[in-house]
Amino acid sequence: xxxxxxxxxxxxxxxxxxxxxxxxxxxxxxxxxxxxxxxxxxxxxxxxxxxxxxxxxxxxxxxxxxxxxxxxxxxxx
Numbered sequence: 787x788x789x790x791x792x793x794x795x796x797x798x799x800x801x802x803x804x805x806x807x808x809x810x811x812x813x814x815x816x817x818x819x820x821x822x823x824x825x826x827x828x829x830x831x832x833x834x835x836x837x838x839x840x841x842x843x844x845x846x847x848x849x850x851x852x853x854x855x856x857x858x859x860x861x862x863x
Contacts, residue, residue: 802817815850815851815853817846818861
């Protein structure tokens with residue numbers, strides 16, 4: 787679905803826990819996340835730490851969204 791949306795001219799960021807799957811399906815902008823049961827958080831963290839983690843992931847995704855790419859790109863730390 788990511789590739790179909792991008793074909794219409796809308797950039798997409800695929801946030802995922804298993805990067806090789808995203809590469810296989812052809813996502814162009816990939817942001818690795820935390821873990822399969824909690825992709826955008828970590829319940830073992832206190833409230834402020836988890837909020838900071840979530841903000842960091844969303845900001846990374848927004849940066850990826852505004853970045854022109856020519857090939858599949860993984861936006862790591």
